[in-house]
Amino acid sequence: MSEPTVGDGAGLNRHPLDDFIRVDRFPHIWCSTCGLGTVLNAFITTVRDGDIPRQDIAVVSGIGCTGRSAGYVWLDSFHTTHGRALPFATGLKLANPKLKVVIISGDGDIAAIGGNHLIHAARRNMDLTLICVNNFNYAMTGGQFGPTTPRKARLTTAPFGSYEHPFNLPFLADSCGATYVARWTALHVRQMQTAFAEALHHKGFSFVEIISPCPTVYARRNQLGSGLDLLKYYHDNSVVRNGIDTRECDIGYQEEIIVGRFVVQEKLTYLETMHEHLAQALGAKYVPYPGPMDD
Amino acid sequence: MKYWRKPLGADEKKPPHGEVHVIFERCKGCGFCVAYCPRKVLDISTEFNRKGYHPPVVTHPERCVNCRLCEALCPEFAIWNTLDQPEEAVKE
Amino acid sequence: MSKPARGAVLTGAHYLDGDHAAAEGAIAAGCRFVAGYPITPSTEVAERIAERFPRIGGTFIQMEDELASIAAVLGAAWAGAKAMTVTSGPGFSLMMENLGLGIMTETPCVVIDVQRGGPSTGLPTLTGQQDMMQARWGSHGDYEIIALCPSSPQECFDLTVTSFNLSEQYRLPVLLMMDECVGHMTEKVIIPPADGIAVKGRRWYKGPKDTYRPYAPGPDGVPLMVRAGLDYRIHVTGLTHDERGYPVINADTQQKCVSRLVSKVRDNVDDIVMFEEDDDVRDGNAEVVVVAYGISARVATKAIADARRLGLKVGMLRLITAWPFPERKIAALAERVRLLVVPELNMGQMYREVQRAAAGRCRTALVPHCGGWVHNPDDILKAITGSAP
Numbered sequence: 001m002s003e004p005t006v007g008d009g010a011g012l013n014r015h016p017l018d019d020f021i022r023v024d025r026f027p028h029i030w031c032s033t034c035g036l037g038t039v040l041n042a043f044i045t046t047v048r049d050g051d052i053p054r055q056d057i058a059v060v061s062g063i064g065c066t067g068r069s070a071g072y073v074w075l076d077s078f079h080t081t082h083g084r085a086l087p088f089a090t091g092l093k094l095a096n097p098k099l100k101v102v103i104i105s106g107d108g109d110i111a112a113i114g115g116n117h118l119i120h121a122a123r124r125n126m127d128l129t130l131i132c133v134n135n136f137n138y139a140m141t142g143g144q145f146g147p148t149t150p151r152k153a154r155l156t157t158a159p160f161g162s163y164e165h166p167f168n169l170p171f172l173a174d175s176c177g178a179t180y181v182a183r184w185t186a187l188h189v190r191q192m193q194t195a196f197a198e199a200l201h202h203k204g205f206s207f208v209e210i211i212s213p214c215p216t217v218y219a220r221r222n223q224l225g226s227g228l229d230l231l232k233y234y235h236d237n238s239v240v241r242n243g244i245d246t247r248e249c250d251i252g253y254q255e256e257i258i259v260g261r262f263v264v265q266e267k268l269t270y271l272e273t274m275h276e277h278l279a280q281a282l283g284a285k286y287v288p289y290p291g292p293m294d295d
Numbered sequence: 296m297k298y299w300r301k302p303l304g305a306d307e308k309k310p311p312h313g314e315v316h317v318i319f320e321r322c323k324g325c326g327f328c329v330a331y332c333p334r335k336v337l338d339i340s341t342e343f344n345r346k347g348y349h350p351p352v353v354t355h356p357e358r359c360v361n362c363r364l365c366e367a368l369c370p371e372f373a374i375w376n377t378l379d380q381p382e383e384a385v386k387e
Numbered sequence: 388m389s390k391p392a393r394g395a396v397l398t399g400a401h402y403l404d405g406d407h408a409a410a411e412g413a414i415a416a417g418c419r420f421v422a423g424y425p426i427t428p429s430t431e432v433a434e435r436i437a438e439r440f441p442r443i444g445g446t447f448i449q450m451e452d453e454l455a456s457i458a459a460v461l462g463a464a465w466a467g468a469k470a471m472t473v474t475s476g477p478g479f480s481l482m483m484e485n486l487g488l489g490i491m492t493e494t495p496c497v498v499i500d501v502q503r504g505g506p507s508t509g510l511p512t513l514t515g516q517q518d519m520m521q522a523r524w525g526s527h528g529d530y531e532i533i534a535l536c537p538s539s540p541q542e543c544f545d546l547t548v549t550s551f552n553l554s555e556q557y558r559l560p561v562l563l564m565m566d567e568c569v570g571h572m573t574e575k576v577i578i579p580p581a582d583g584i585a586v587k588g589r590r591w592y593k594g595p596k597d598t599y600r601p602y603a604p605g606p607d608g609v610p611l612m613v614r615a616g617l618d619y620r621i622h623v624t625g626l627t628h629d630e631r632g633y634p635v636i637n638a639d640t641q642q643k644c645v646s647r648l649v650s651k652v653r654d655n656v657d658d659i660v661m662f663e664e665d666d667d668v669r670d671g672n673a674e675v676v677v678v679a680y681g682i683s684a685r686v687a688t689k690a691i692a693d694a695r696r697l698g699l700k701v702g703m704l705r706l707i708t709a710w711p712f713p714e715r716k717i718a719a720l721a722e723r724v725r726l727l728v729v730p731e732l733n734m735g736q737m738y739r740e741v742q743r744a745a746a747g748r749c750r751t752a753l754v755p756h757c758g759g760w761v762h763n764p765d766d767i768l769k770a771i772t773g774s775a776p
Contacts, residue, residue, distance in 0.1 A: 037372070042367065075620055087422075087458035091461065093466075226325075228326050
């Protein structure tokens with residue numbers, strides 16, 4: 001790829017992270033006071049300051065506002081179909097186990113249409129890192145409710161308020177077998193960077209939920225102000241509870257948000273159990289997959 | 296800065312000093328940096344950029360301690376810090 | 388891996404059913420990633436792969452559903468593997484969205500559909516040829532696709548290799564439209580030695596990183612590919628994109644993007660289309676031509692033999708590529724023959740294409756059959772002799 005030019009042309013105006021973002025595609029589409037840029041900032045910082053070779057990192061996303069993240073990172077990135085980022089990432093990882101595959105996708109993409117893939121990727125303890133940005137609605141399509149929308153929140157397909165029980169995503173991931181589970185909000189910038197670094201280095205399925213403000217849709221439709229007001233809500237209502245039982249992590253409408261690193265477990269990954277088992281079953285006849293073809 | 300007692304080493308050590316850089320045209324006026332700067336270094340500018348947003352202006356540059364919270368919070372990659380004085384130089 | 392590893396290819400003469408032969412074909416073609424989901428009558432392909440792969444350095448994973456299977460196949464292709472999935476009608480329907488992603492992102496891979504009676508759950512264990520139009524039009528949006536139809540277990544082997552080769556040549560998912568009969572039929576399959584099998588490697592771009600444009604077409608309309616992990620920092624998206632791979636949402640880019648995807652196949656149709664014709668058909672002696680594919684072609688040979696005994700000048704045109712459809716061949720035939728008979732295990736799918744290409748220059752007759760069993764050759768004979776209604 002040719003060297004991208006800085007969007008505003010002034011040459012001096014070069015941010016230290018510009019080397020890791022597709023500056024020729026900036027300004028990004030996210031609204032003013034949306035938290036997605038902040039999440040991206042934390043992720044990019046983690047990549048830049050970390051020790052994983054840049055070429056080994058691949059980012060896969062689905063459809064939605066969060067799904068646009070793949071288009072902004074200057075790494076091998078894949079913007080796939082709605083809900084199918086996780087199985088695509090599985091294929092990518094299995095066909096080249098050297099890759100560090102990160103999925104950045106939203107609450108609807110991961111837990112609604114992609115729900116089946118979430119539970120199986122977690123069950124298999126597939127060595128992937130999932131950053132699930134939860135803004136409590138389907139923002140890209142104008143603000144419909146989703147599986148994480150708290151009861152009473154008003155959205156376009158729940159004009160009188162949602163009456164569905166929402167998911168508790170850390171509990172869901174934990175119960176399906178994820179071996180690293182954490183939740184932070186977009187305000188917790190340092191903790192996000194740490195969590196992303198831990199998740200990337202964690203062997204197995206890592207699930208990091210980031211609660212993020214959606215000003216134009218979620219906040220506006222519920223008269224909650226701007227993204228800055230939502231950050232204040234996170235500031236005043238988030239409680240750090242590392243190691244808490246993920247059962248306790250429900251989020252009510254504008255209520256307490258439990259954040260922290262909830263689960264860190266050592267467990268054999270999919271590839272490890274596969275190799276171990278097939279080697280045992282076939283002995284010398286087992287020929288492990290050698291990696292991608294190159295010629 | 297107000298302390299309830301004088302910190303040990305306050306005579307020998309000083310907090311680092313940082314410089315804030317703003318990429319004026321990138322800003323979308325979210326206000327995160329202004330709201331969360333712990334040293335109240337920034338304010339919303341009265342000027343506006345091409346898109347009509349009001350970027351931050353550094354009103355109290357002397358107060359910046361290079362905590363880099365603004366840099367980490369910014370969704371637009373529009374603000375960052377550089378360290379003015381290397382921290383080691385302060386140790387005696 | 389442009390040449391299959393010697394030890395992996397099962398050289399020799401075997402008795403295999405079509406499903407097993409297809410699995411061997413994939414292995415011979417260098418496929419080393421399969422993601423699948425069990426569905427009758429395709430499950431045996433995955434079962435054989437599950438057994439063979441650990442001994443030859445392949446990765447098999449049974450995914451949680453067909454949507455996951457095709458998504459994993461696309462991911463594996465982008466990681467640098469030759470990848471395949473297998474399914475039947477209901478699973479084929481589930482795969483349609485991601486098939487579109489494969490087409491839009493120009494991902495080489497193979498999807499095998501071992502057709503059965505439909506619609507819906509239909510006849511899981513019995514044959515049909517009812518997904519033929521779906522192979523062409525199943526995914527939303529405008530595109531061209533390549534679909535092949537084997538008529539024997541030997542062809543299941545051969546055409547699986549061909550499918551992989553075509554997918555690498557033209558950078559798109561290629562469909563192998565088997566049917567339950569051919570899939571579950573056991574016949575002699577000759578597998579040549581590895582160096583006797585023509586296998587096409589991936590068309591890699593090996594040039595400088597900073598001038599690489601992932602979707603800039605070569606002279607044949609096909610862009611060269613890279614894989615993840617080599618610091619090319621590619622962006623691959625299902626959104627309409629420009630040559631850099633970046634989404635550009637406007638009519639101009641749509642025009643460029645879609646018309647290239649379509650031309651990629653249409654402009655190369657002469658190299659892609661394959662069919663088999665009897666001597667009578669080639670030499671212009673036939674007055675009636677039976678246009679058939681898959682298991683129906685095998686059944687039609689009996690009807691043709693019977694018709695010849697009655698003194699009729701009749702021959703077969705067997706479609707090997709159903710898509711792209713051999714329009715020019717049919718149009719040329721329609722000038723010379725009296726009647727084109729199309730027996731198929733559906734209510735008229737490829738028949739419509741034959742009618743369209745013939746454009747009224749000759750009569751056409753459909754011998755439909757809802758599937759569940761093969762045609763009674765007498766019904767095809769009746770259509771040939773003209774005594775069918």
